[in-house]
Amino acid sequence: MSITEGILCSKSHEYVQEKDGKYIVGLTDYAIEQLGDIVFLELPEVGAEFAKGEVFATIESVKAASEIYMPISGKIVEINETVVDNPEILNESPFEKGWLVKIESETASVDSVDLLEYDDYKEELA
């Protein structure tokens, strides 16, 4: 199975992937590649709730700070502490080790309608 199997991507380059009833949210390899060296991440607190499209985190590359948007609505249940301490992990492994948060979402199926499967997302970028 490819690591991008089951991954859905937003136009603003966040991805979401269902795992064990929760949803893993991160930034796509394309987004990371565009940003360059990642040097800082600010993630929300566990328990915080965000609507689809809302800013939930900030990422900074050497060049600039960018906001990260929720691809689907949900409540933060876990954050990736390892990437907060070592943001360069995102450059090495945006999908496996470089995930940002895990969320619970009641509206995932509805919220996902405008998200693209990874292969289609890549095609759209080309």
Added chain:
Amino acid sequence: MTKKTFLHDEQVKLGAKMIEFAGWIMPVSYTSIIDEHKTVRENIGIFDVSHMGEVYVSGKDSLAFLNKLVPQDVAKLTLSKAIYCQLLNKAGGIIDDLIIYKLEDEKYLIIVNASRIDEDLNWMVRNSLGFDIDIENQSHNYSLLAVQGPKASDLMEKLGIKKENQPEFFSIKRAELFNINVFISRTGYTGEDGFEILVRNEFSELLWNYIIKAGQEFGIKPIGLGARDTLRLEAALHLYGNDLDEQTTPIEAGLTWSISKTKTADYNGKEIIQQQLEKGVNKKLVGLKMLDKAIARHEYEVYYNNEKVGIITSGGVSPILGENIALAYVNNIKDICTGCIVQVKIREKFYNAEIVKKPFVQKKNKV
């Protein structure tokens, strides 16, 4: 319309990520900004800075004309030497910062910022009445390559210019590299030893490729604008548009060292500059080191005792120190000085930063 340098295609071939900068399509990075940055500090890097402008001023009144434009004393400039200057408006505000090279007795080369070429030329022409001079914008005919890093001098020797014949710091020489006529100056924007090579556009691609090939044994890599910015920030070198603008004087910008205190000739803004030299200024440019984990960026506010006292002009990471650093204008009061702790407002939260001495990383360019 965005412009491309004559090295555009070569850079794309090398995998450069291109961005728009000052009306040009320029490489922001090739591999990683941090890696490129360290390459320049440890070995050697080559930059395409062909977007920079080249203006020639010649004629029998060249010296008098230039002396009217800048607070530095161009009369002190000897043949083949260079001087860092600021083009001032009547209020002492900085229209651009530039380097003037004396090529001949009545001929000077001025290297200006890409984003300011039009403003600079307009201002020069407006000030030229009564002077017997020619102002010639040659920006469209020349490419500029910067070769920077501790091994730059070794590479130049390999290219046939012995160390004893290489130009000294802030000097320029005519030379031949691979049978191509160039001007080589010992200048740069990284805080490292290095050279800037001025070459006619039609030979820039050839020269670029020759230098990269010859530089392999020294670990040469192409470097983008991203690392150019982090390198100059570590060296606390000003960036026009960020740290300098028309509302800021050289005194406020911490450039008093570059100003002549003995110049007798009149120049634009002299009254204000002299007044500020005597009575002091209201704002000053300081270096900041972030104590809390956060990155200060351009235009973030600076606070002291819950009061807004300044603004970040440039900020980012220092790949060499592994810390986050910034330049900021703050109110020029005694309490806000080296060692003092201020707060930077980042996304509505306050983060501590310490005022530190500049540059952040020791410069190694004076050879």
